[in-house]
Amino acid sequence: MGREDSHYRPEGVDGRKFGGPGSGGATGRVPVPDAQFPRAPGDPGDPGRRPDAGSAPVGRANPQQYGPDPVGRANPQSYGSAPVGRARPDQFAGRAEQSPYGAAPLRWPDQDGPGGGPVGLAAPPAAPEPPPARPRRRLPMTVLAAVLVVVLAAVGLAVVRPGPVAGWLGGEAASPSASAQPSEPDPLAVLAGPDPNAPIPSADGVRAALDPLVRAAALGDRVNVSVADVTTGQALYGSGQDTPTVPASVTKLATAVTVLAARGPAYRIPTRAVAGATPGEVVIVGGGDPTLAVDKNGFYPGAARLDDLAAQVRKALGGTAPTRVTVDSSLFNGPVYEPGWDSDIPTGGFGAAITALMTDGARRDPEEARRTSEATNHAAERVPQPDLTAGRQFARLLGLSGDAAEVKRGKAPAAAAASAAAGAPAPGTELGKVESLPLVRLVDIMISESDNVIAETLARQVALARNKPASFAGGAAATDAVIGELGLPADEISLADGSGLSRTNRISPSLLTDLITLAGNGSHPELAAIFGGLPVGGWSGTLDDRYQAAVTKAGAGVVRAKTGTLSRVNAIAGLVTTADGRLLTFAVLTDQAPSDTLDQTRQALDRITTALAGCGCR
Structure with a gap:
């Protein structure tokens, strides 16, 4: 199963329960940076309360508003020249896989295929804040792009990563190099992000689209799902969303976020x-x-x-x-x-x-x-x-x-x-x-290629940054601690390693979508580095051979996600742009799938994300 860890054969998933959110409640979600006033429990602005599906927007920054990308890569939706990052029908003929490494595409000297020139990110204008129905803490959305430009200039990471997108746009191929640090070209602004004013799907519309797919037999008896709008943080769909579930290699998203928070994207080992x-x-x-x-x-x-x-x-x-x-x-x-x-x-x-x-x-x-x-x-x-x-x-x-x-x-x-x-x-x-290489590039490789060894060493970097033993246990404890420091519910995560190889790991789908939203809402610009390594459906990394069937082809080039696979465990979490141009985050975890239906299970997951890609759902 290649870069995934699906050789693993767990005997089953235990039924242990976690306190609080694991058994039905949520305590503290994505923080809003300018919260200043205490609120009574249950108040709409209470940090202990998750926005329910259909609730008023809380106003989050679009993840594409972080200016020049931390490593100059295209933004999460910048993998095609069609509007709002949607794929063109001809984009997948004779493709070459996008490099997770920086200067060189993931194409070795003995491999053929189109390469790509530099692709950068134009900082789109700040999205207007929708008026809340009730008082809520609001995210300041001004000068986020400018702030990130300053941060990137300070760490020297405003570079461009060549990849297949540039090939579509007529760019030159980069030469692979294993012998020297890649050069750091100037950012090149070529693609804008999705429309921040695109309509938000309704919770009822998303439920109508997903409920039949979530019940697919190939997904097994326990399927836990979270879908949210990235710009507003509004929950659009939830089914077991607060239940800690075996995440397999989706664990690497938590490792990526916490090591970037603890060490910073410019750190070199x-x-x-x-x-x-x-x-x-x-x-x-x-x-x-x-x-x-x-x-x-x-x-x-x-x-x-x-x-x-x-x-x-x-x-x-x-x-x-x-x-x-x-x-x-x-x-x-x-x-x-x-x-x-x-x-x-x-x-x-x-x-x-x-x-x-x-x-x-x-x-x-x-x-x-x-x-x-x-x-x-x-x-x-x-x-x-x-x-x-x-x-x-x-x-x-x-x-x-x-x-x-x-x-x-x-x-x-x-x-x-x-x-x-x-x-x-x-x-x-x-x-x-x-x-x-800078830490941001190691994160790229870890996420794109699901590199377990890199994941375990990065978890130990989190431990070292928090003065804990650089061990499996120390890395897990430090990851939990940083999750809490970021204002997210640490009781919805319990890890034994940083890669997802352990069957005792547990993460809730809602925590995963919270992590992705936090990385994109501008409050922690260093976390935006997780987006560059996310595989593109039907194109790169662990998704390069997916979204090929007729029922999932609409997700090719539109879904960007980290996958996870163990025996009877399948997971996917990431970003998708809807047909209307709205950027959503999702996490779908199943840990009781039939043991002999891996291909069908993956396709069932892909049908869920494809439905979101095709969703107006209003």
Whole structure:
């Protein structure tokens, strides 16, 4: 099942209940930034109250109003030149998959297909606020785009990501590059977002469209759904929407939002080398970069490279010859596999041992994985001890061989912990450092390709940012904490990992739509980075082979979503533009689907989102 984790075979979904919203109530939804006055419980402006379907709009910013995109990618609806981002009928002939990595499209040197030039985002004008029927807290919608421009300029992320859209518009293809950081071209404004004044579907209309589809036999006995209008935050449809449900890889949306909130989109993960306790000893210190490459042939284009680090070390050592390499991977602790994972994950390639130092996502043969993973849709073989494997690779790059190339684990000495030998750097002296791609690009890859290893390392970055242990448990606890900091109900999420491989994870559909709305409403512009990696229906990422049937084709190019798949668990959450041009967010989770109807279950999910795409529903 390729980039999804559908090899997983849970024995069933337990019936444990969560307090509060999990058993029928909601406590606190998407916050409005300018709330200043206390309100009585139950007041329409009470943050503990979710807007009911059909309630008055609360006035949220369109997610396309965040100005130049955090990595210059097209906005969530900018994947076609037709009005409000809807697909043209001819857009899917001979397509090439959009790059989640930045400068290079997801097309390797031995692959054919149209490429694409840069596509950027024009900041559309602020949407007028609809008048509320009753007093409500209101979101200030002025200068959101301008504020984000300033933020992006400060972090240096106002760049453009080439992709297939530019191919449709006549852009030039970008050349793949795995050996250097991608160049940062100027933003190019070419496409506007959906119409902020488009009519909102009515709750009754959406219910009439979705109720028959939600009851499809292929979805099983428990289907929990949330649909909301992104601009206003108004709930349009709910069925079990507050019930925590097994999310599978849709978990990655929570990981993405929380790591962007905790670290920021410009953050880069370092890998350092320092002088060891004895002359010539080099300690490589893992910072948790899962994309680190050995050389230009790495799996992830643009990744930091060990050969660059080795060159820095040789220069810093001067006349001192390297004698041995010690691996410090102590930043991460706890088990390297989540105890709740299926027993075939260590050998099946869908996950890996999570260590603070690794190369190429722990793939044994990154070049082979790069050539075959997209074509054959299977997982790559992983090494059992990624940190030691990376250490041996580094030792060879330093010119060590034989017994000297063998490595061991140890701790880097503190700087100036001991006197230096004559001519040798003092123990703890930094000899070199390389840094990952900006965090926003790692999030892109994680979401678009459902990369489980990146997800687990990013969850640990959340833990480190919140001073918690960088472990499965620490990452889960930190994710919960950041969800609460964002003003969302942390009791509607309970995680054991950051990737969704664990069958004990639970997230409510309404929390997922809240996360997406929060990322788009302008109150936290750094969170808008989640949109660039969302796969496009019938086009890219984990949706590239979906929305092909006649009954779902209308969703191709219009639905953008993260998918999740475990045995008997299927989920999808993301964005869709209606036929009238209104931007909606949705989450559909089912965790009791028939075990032998995966294709039918996926199509049933796609029919729900396609119905939203074709919906006037007024």
